[in-house]
Every structure is written in C-alpha cells, then in structure tokens.
Amino acid sequence: MLRPVLALALMATTALAETIPTGDLGLVVERATGSLLVVDQSDRARIGRIEGLGDLSHASLVYSPDQRFAYVFGRDGGLTKVDIVTQAVVGRVMQAGNSIGGAISDDGTLVAVSNYEPGGVRIFDADTLDMVADIPTDSKTIGLVDIPGRRFVFTLWDAGETWIADMTSGEAQITRIENMGAFPYDALVTADGRTYITGLFGADNLTALDLWQDKPEPRPILPGYAAGREGLPVYKMPHLEGWALAGQEFVLPAVGQHEVLWVDARDLTETGRTATYGQPVFAMARPDGRQVWVNFAHPLNDTIQVIDTMTKAVIHEFKPGPGVLHMEFTPRGHEVWLSVRDAGKVMVYDTRTFEKLREIDADSPSGIFFTARAHRTGL
Amino acid sequence: MLRPVLALALMATTALAETIPTGDLGLVVERATGSLLVVDQSDRARIGRIEGLGDLSHASLVYSPDQRFAYVFGRDGGLTKVDIVTQAVVGRVMQAGNSIGGAISDDGTLVAVSNYEPGGVRIFDADTLDMVADIPTDSKTIGLVDIPGRRFVFTLWDAGETWIADMTSGEAQITRIENMGAFPYDALVTADGRTYITGLFGADNLTALDLWQDKPEPRPILPGYAAGREGLPVYKMPHLEGWALAGQEFVLPAVGQHEVLWVDARDLTETGRTATYGQPVFAMARPDGRQVWVNFAHPLNDTIQVIDTMTKAVIHEFKPGPGVLHMEFTPRGHEVWLSVRDAGKVMVYDTRTFEKLREIDADSPSGIFFTARAHRTGL
Numbered sequence: 001m002l003r004p005v006l007a008l009a010l011m012a013t014t015a016l017a018e019t020i021p022t023g024d025l026g027l028v029v030e031r032a033t034g035s036l037l038v039v040d041q042s043d044r045a046r047i048g049r050i051e052g053l054g055d056l057s058h059a060s061l062v063y064s065p066d067q068r069f070a071y072v073f074g075r076d077g078g079l080t081k082v083d084i085v086t087q088a089v090v091g092r093v094m095q096a097g098n099s100i101g102g103a104i105s106d107d108g109t110l111v112a113v114s115n116y117e118p119g120g121v122r123i124f125d126a127d128t129l130d131m132v133a134d135i136p137t138d139s140k141t142i143g144l145v146d147i148p149g150r151r152f153v154f155t156l157w158d159a160g161e162t163w164i165a166d167m168t169s170g171e172a173q174i175t176r177i178e179n180m181g182a183f184p185y186d187a188l189v190t191a192d193g194r195t196y197i198t199g200l201f202g203a204d205n206l207t208a209l210d211l212w213q214d215k216p217e218p219r220p221i222l223p224g225y226a227a228g229r230e231g232l233p234v235y236k237m238p239h240l241e242g243w244a245l246a247g248q249e250f251v252l253p254a255v256g257q258h259e260v261l262w263v264d265a266r267d268l269t270e271t272g273r274t275a276t277y278g279q280p281v282f283a284m285a286r287p288d289g290r291q292v293w294v295n296f297a298h299p300l301n302d303t304i305q306v307i308d309t310m311t312k313a314v315i316h317e318f319k320p321g322p323g324v325l326h327m328e329f330t331p332r333g334h335e336v337w338l339s340v341r342d343a344g345k346v347m348v349y350d351t352r353t354f355e356k357l358r359e360i361d362a363d364s365p366s367g368i369f370f371t372a373r374a375h376r377t378g379l
Numbered sequence: 380m381l382r383p384v385l386a387l388a389l390m391a392t393t394a395l396a397e398t399i400p401t402g403d404l405g406l407v408v409e410r411a412t413g414s415l416l417v418v419d420q421s422d423r424a425r426i427g428r429i430e431g432l433g434d435l436s437h438a439s440l441v442y443s444p445d446q447r448f449a450y451v452f453g454r455d456g457g458l459t460k461v462d463i464v465t466q467a468v469v470g471r472v473m474q475a476g477n478s479i480g481g482a483i484s485d486d487g488t489l490v491a492v493s494n495y496e497p498g499g500v501r502i503f504d505a506d507t508l509d510m511v512a513d514i515p516t517d518s519k520t521i522g523l524v525d526i527p528g529r530r531f532v533f534t535l536w537d538a539g540e541t542w543i544a545d546m547t548s549g550e551a552q553i554t555r556i557e558n559m560g561a562f563p564y565d566a567l568v569t570a571d572g573r574t575y576i577t578g579l580f581g582a583d584n585l586t587a588l589d590l591w592q593d594k595p596e597p598r599p600i601l602p603g604y605a606a607g608r609e610g611l612p613v614y615k616m617p618h619l620e621g622w623a624l625a626g627q628e629f630v631l632p633a634v635g636q637h638e639v640l641w642v643d644a645r646d647l648t649e650t651g652r653t654a655t656y657g658q659p660v661f662a663m664a665r666p667d668g669r670q671v672w673v674n675f676a677h678p679l680n681d682t683i684q685v686i687d688t689m690t691k692a693v694i695h696e697f698k699p700g701p702g703v704l705h706m707e708f709t710p711r712g713h714e715v716w717l718s719v720r721d722a723g724k725v726m727v728y729d730t731r732t733f734e735k736l737r738e739i740d741a742d743s744p745s746g747i748f749f750t751a752r753a754h755r756t757g758l
Contacts, residue, residue, distance in 0.1 A: 021401040021464060023446025023753050042444055042487065065421055065710070067402025067446075085400060106711040108421065148667045148712055149731055168731070193667045194626070212626075212669060212689055247573070247591075248645060266627060266645070288527045288572045288756060290591060310591055331444070331754030332485040333527055352528050352547070374402050375710030375751040377667065 022067040025084055025371050026328070028339065028346055031056045032364040036072070037346075038087055039337075041330055041370060044348050044358040048087040054078040060101050060367060063374035064126065065108035070369070071126070073102040079113055081129060084371070091129045095122050103146040106377065110167055112152045114144035121154055123167065133172045135165060143187025143198060145378045147211060155184045155198050162187075162196065162209060162218075180218050181207045189378035191245065195268075197221070199255075208268055221268040222261070244285035244292070246309040251292045253280035260294060262312060274312050277303050282326070285309070286351055287333035295324045295338075304338070306354070316354050320347050328368035339365035401446040404463055405707070405749040407718065407725055409742040410435045415451070416725075416741050417463055418716075420709055420749060423727050423737040427466040433457040439480050439746060442753035443505065444487035449748070450505070452481040458492055460508060463750070470508045474501050482525040485756065489546055491531045493523035500533050502546065512551045514544060522566025522577060524757045526590060534563045534577050541566075541575065541588060541597075559597050560586045568757035570624065574647075576600070578634075587647055600647040601640070623664035623671070625688040630671045632659035639673060641691060653691050656682050661705065664688070665730055666712035674703045674717075683717070685733070695733050699726050707747035718744035 025047075028037040034056050038048040053059075055076035062071050069090070072080040077099045081091035098117035104110070104126065112123045119140045123133040139158035146152055150167045160182055164175040182202025189196045189211070196209040196216075205223040209216040244251060249271055252261040260283045262272040278300030285292050292307040301324055306316040323341035330336070335357065338347045346365050348358040373379050404426075407416040413435050417427040432438075434455035441450050448469070451459040456478045460470035477496035483489070483505065491502045498519045502512040518537035525531055529546045539561055543554040561581025568575045568590070575588040575595075584602040588595040623630060628650055631640040639662045641651040657679030664671050671686040680703055685695040702720035709715070714736065717726045725744050727737040752758050 021445040021447035023401055023442075023750060024444045063402075065403045066400040068400035106713045148665075148669070150713070192626075192669075194669075247571075286527075290527070290571075290573075332756055334485045334529070371402060372754040375754065377711055 020085065022084060022371055025067070026337075027061060027070055027082075027084065027369050028337075028362055028365050029056050029059050029061075029367040029369075030363040031059070031341075031366045035363065036070075036082065037360075037362050037365070038084055039346070039360065039368075041335070041337075044335075044360070046360050046362070050082050050084075050087050050089060052089055053080050053082075053092075056366075058100065061369050062102060062104040062111070062379065063369075063371050064104070065374055067371040067374045069126075071102065071104060071111045073099060073113055075099065077115070077117075079111070079124065079129065093124070093129050093131075095124070095131070100142065101144050103144050103152055103378075105146055105150050105152070105167065106148050107150060110150065112144060112146070112154075112165075114141045114154055116140045119156075119158070121152065121165065123152070123165070123172065132170075133165070133167065135163075135172055135174065137163070142185060143196075145187070145189040145196070147189060147193040147196075148377065153187075153189065153196055153211070155180060155187050157183060157185065160184060162198065164211070177209060177216055177218060180209075181205070181220070191377060193377045197268075222263065222270060244283070244289075246285040246289040246292050249309075251283045251285060251307075253283045253294070260292070260307070272312050274307055274314065276314070277305055277317065283307075284327050284329070286336070287329055287331060291315075291351060293327055293336060295327065301325070318354065320356075321345065325366045326368050328370055331370065331372035337368050339368055341365060399464065401463060401750055403750070404446070405716075405747060406440060406449055406461075406463065407716075407741055407744050407748075408435050408438050408440075408746040410438070410720075410745045411743040414742070415449075415461065416739075416744070417466055418725070418739065418747075420714070420716075423714075423739070425739050425741070429461050429463075429466050429468060431468055431471075432459050432461075433471075435745075437479065440748050441481060441483040441490070441758065442748075442750050443483070444753055446750040446753045448505075450481060450483060450490045452478060452492055454478065456494065456496075458490065458503060458508065472503070472508050472510075474503070474510070479521065480523050482523050482531055482757075484525055484529050484531070484546065485527050486529060489529065491523060491525070491533075491544075493520045493533055495519045498535075498537075500531065500542075500544065502531070502544070502551065511549075512544070512546065514542075514551055514553065516542070521564060522575075524566070524568040524575070526568060526572040526575075527756065532566075532568065532575055532590070534559060534566050536562060536564065539563060541577065543590070556588065556595055556597065559588075560584070560599070570756060572756045576647075601642065601649060623662070623668075625664040625668040625671050628688075630662045630664060630686075632662045632673070639671070639686070651691050653686055653693065655693070656684055656696065662686075663706050663708070665715075666708055666710060670694075670730060672706055672715060674706065680704070697733065699735075700724065704745045705747050707749055710749065710751035716747050718747055720744060 024041040026039045034053045035051045054074045077096035083090045096115040099115045102113040120136040139156035144154040152165045155162045162177045166173040181200040184198040187198040205220040208219045250263045278296030280294045283294045294305045308315045321340040321343035326339045346360040403420040405418045413432045414430040433453045456475035462469045475494035478494045481492040499515040518535035520533045523533040531544045534541045541556045545552040560579040563577040566577040584599040587598045629642045638652045657675030659673045662673045673684045687694045700719040700722035705718045725739040
C-alpha cells in the first residue's frame, strides 16, 4: 500500500515544480544540436532543454494561444509539437522534404507549413498534428502568414502569385492573386493583418496587397529600392520579418547596402535612409517603436547598432561577440535578448542603459521566441 | 507514517490539477459580491472564483509579466494581489480611502495606484505590496498609465497638470507639465506609450502630449468636440480607455451624443462621425482594427452595434441582454466576451459570424480582463 502512495507523492511533487505560469517563457533554437532551450524572461535564466527536433537550421516556431505548446518548423520538413510546461516533444510529423516557416490560425486550431519540396502548403490539426488540408502549388511557397478569420496567406516563388487560404468551412477555399512580380522570395504581413508585402528577386520593387479589399490588387512599392545592389555583395538576404513599426514608419534592411530604409507606414513611400555599420540582416523596432536595433551580415556580424526613431541617427554601437544572429525584445521592450552564436551565449541587455544584465550558455543559439508571440498576428 | 504521506499525495494531486498554462486565462469582475471569476478563453468556461476583494465597483486590474498574478484596484482603496494559478488572494493592502485605477511598470516590479482621497499616487513593490513611493498631489489624480522606462504618467483633476514619475532610480523623479486644461477627468496613452490624451470637463477640447519629446508641451485637439453637449443628457462619461486604433484612425465615443468620432491617428484631427443607437460608453476596436464594437449608456445598454472601419457604417446590431457593461476581445480578435450584468451572464461571440458561442453564469459581471494584457503598454 505504501509504495504506490509514495510513488504518487513523488510524481506529484515533480508536477508541483512544474506549476509554472507561461507568460514570460521562451524558446531558443540551438541549431547545431537540434534542441531548444526553455528560458524564463523574468529570471533571465534557462530552465530546461528539449531535444530531438531534427534539423533546426532556419527553424522558426509559433505558440498555442494558452502559451503551453510550440510548433517548430524545421528545414528538414519536420513539424514538431513541444510542451514547454513538461519540456518534452509531444508530437512530430515529417510532413515534407524541405520546408520553410509556418503559422498558426487566429483561433489556435490549425497549424500551416510552407514547403519547398514538394511545393505547397499543408495544414494540420493543432491538437493531433493530423493533416486537414493539402494545398499543392507546383511551386516553392514562401512568406506564409496567418491573418484574421482562420485564414493563411502565402506566395509562390515560381508563379509570382499570392494565395489566400480561407479555412472557415474546414476545407481550404483559395483566392489566387496573380502578377505579384518576378520571383517573390519572402513576404510579411503588418501586425494588424491588413498589408501583405513581398520582396522580389526579379524586379526592382516590392509588391503590396491590401487584404481588407474584397479583391486585393498587387501594388508596386519602393521602385528602385534595389538600385545599386551591385555595389556590395549580398551575403545574406534581409529578412522581411524585420519590418517593424517605429513611430509612423516601417524600418527595412536595405538589400546589398550598408543602410536601413524608412518607409511611411501609411502610403509606403520611402521617407529616409540611415547609414549603418554593415549590411543589415534584422532591423527590429523595440515594441514601443522608439528604438531600432540592427544586426549585420557576415563578416560584420559581431556588432549591433541602435537607431533612435525620432532623429534616425545611430545612438549606440557595441560588439556583443561573434555571430549575433537574432534579437527578441521582452513584450514591453525593457530588455532585449541576443543570440551570439559563436560565443555560445544568449545575452540579455537593458534597452535604456544598454547595460549587459546576463549571459546564458547556449549551444550555437539562433532564433529566440518569447511566448507573447502567441497573442500577435502574422509572426 | 502513512497519513502524512497520503496528505502530501492529496495536496500534490491538487497541485497537479493546477498545472495550467496562463496565456489564455482571464478574470471577470463580479461587482456585487466582491469576487473575481477565473475564466479560460479556449474552453469558453469559468474555472474558478476568487473571493474577498472588497468593493469592486469601477474595479480594474493589471497582470504580472508571467501572467500568474493580477493586481486589483478597488474603489475602496484596496489593492489586492491574486494568484490565478492557485485561485487565491495572496496579498491585500488598504492603501487609500478612495482610489481609481492603477498600472504596472514595464519590468513588472512596481504597481502604482491613483487615489482620490487622499489625492496622489502610491507605488508598491509588486512582490510584497510594500509601499516604495508616495506621491501626494493635493488633488484627485486620474488617468494613471505606465509608459516605457519604468515610468508612470497621471493627471491632477484640480490643478490641471500632468505628472511623469520616473522610477528608474528607485525614487520617484517627477516632471510636471502645467496647463493641461480645466478639470481633466480621464486620460489614456496610445499603445506605443507615446501620445497621452486627457479629456476635460472644463473646456471644449482634449489635450495631447507627445511623451517622446524631452519637454512635452500640451496641445489642444478636437476643439469644439463637446459642442452640442446640452443636446442630450450625459448618463455616463465615455471611457477614454475606449480609444483604439482602427486602421489609420482612433475611434472615440462622443460625449452626450449618439455617435462615435473618428480621429486621424497621426495628426489627431477629426475625420468622421458615425451615428449610433445611443450614447456610446465603450467603442472598442477588434485587435486587427477592422471592426469597432460599441455599447451604450443606460437605458439603451441592452444593445451592441458593430461598425466596419473601411466604410464607417454599422454592419450589425443585436441585443445580448440587459446591462451590457464591458467587452474584451481574444488577443487575436476571433471572439469577444461581453458582460451582461442584469442577465447574470458573460456571453461569448464569434466576431466574424456574430454567432453566440457560449453563455457563462456570473454574478453581476462587469470588467473582463484577459491575461494577454500583461504584454501591452498603458492599459
């Protein structure tokens, strides 16, 4: 009689230790080892590691609405569901041969994955990971995002089309928008889910769509944006996800140039440029929009510059260490976490004083994802 | 030997049941009974009740960054800390005789309360509820909000001044801004923490401050906004917290009129008006900004109207029941919860189909607060 009770008590004691609120947690991708560090923002600490996620190069992830589960999109086509409370893999499917990115529906019931091989989008039940829709495109798909109304938007590299998949009926109802431009390589949606913007390899502009229109029409923006691209080698394509609202403008890493572009958030015209230390990879606005933090392509990827939004001037520059790959702000912006890959560290900074508050050991850290993302659209 | 072990097992089993993620939870104020319902957005269910909070008329609350604790501001001057994981009051101080509203600092370490009697603001350690700063004002204080950089902003009813309290040094450093106008009765800050706007009882305009300026200057906006106020009795002062960004505009309940005002989010000029069923109390934008939901003052408070942001036209009207006091959207806007006080229900609706999805029993429900608020500025 006694032993089962003791065993139960021990099990339950373990569970007690897991009685953790999930609002200030996060996951850090450890690319080389196919693992995720579980981190606590308030304690500035790692609190666990989840292993067995396969190839995590260029991996990203999204969170369930309750901030308990993460869905991890691996480059190898793996879709892995992890539980950050129990710190375990709770589901995994190899859903394609080569994939890039994913999204979760506004109601948290559907997870979509964007695939290169075979080209298309596959949509899965968020509970079971059973496939509920298969949308072949005969094209690599890029720029997959969620928008309100149980919809996903994505773009076809080969065909230059953007598709909207409406899942409200349970089956995918597709709206095709042609003539987005030649070879769209990435896309983003604004935080309100209204404006979808694609970057193009084959044209000297970007293309915007107003998703509030019944029939969104492609609209070229920033013509000449890539002029002078020959001037400097493009070591790393800028991530369009880096677009972020800073005051009344978006900030955009310029392609092949040592500068960031400022774009009016309302009419999407260029409003200014700021010279930077290197070719920007991410230009990320602090959540309040007052600062923009920029990291750079190899070989200048040991440096961060901070730009003030009011003056568009660089107000701070420092070298966290070799291989600064990613940045993530705390939800209200008082601190920022940096992945410094070749130092094997995640570093936490105060965004007001620029003081380093903590170093956390990590194995080749890359993407950092805080659970507050669960409540935002289009990430 | 056996009994303590069994007791431990039972205790721990209870704890097991509490291993809950906190990202999709919320609290509903039950005004008459001084209690809070704990609710789960995903399950559309009540999962518990916390009692013993004193006078909860006009009560509001804020959340800790980990979304585990709520700080409840009662009209009786009580500041109560509740744990939504264990569903218990874990701290309570009677910090003034009559208070209205509060805020939590961006780093989650400080909770501030705005008091009528005695007038001023008191700031407490979020862990212990020990008072760390007392800021007497010789005036009722209103419109208390947090802004980035461990700062709070509030306004003096009698003196017509706005004060910024900077707590970065641990002690309150006060910046006083005079000439805000006669009898400011409420205020708000935009979601980026930049623009602070006060409503005035004693003048026919509102006053705005740009908090990004080193020395913010009061700027009158919407002159003539209250013209025609005599036309209809003001049963209920509109809540300025209802200002919300809908596309490129803010929506504002008009004072004493059956209409909402549209205001350009950039230059704060009026851009339009929409006639409504009654005097609006809250005009709240769905998180994506595409819809605005409006409730009304007594005796027309059984009705909701939904306005489309693109056309500024009412697209839906319905009567949830008597005494619709408050609305709260799920963080990505797919559903909305309504407090229908005199029906003793909280009702959950799909914001796309307008279908009622659930009724939840509640005792005179008023304010609804979802935990995603933890990650937003100025609420």
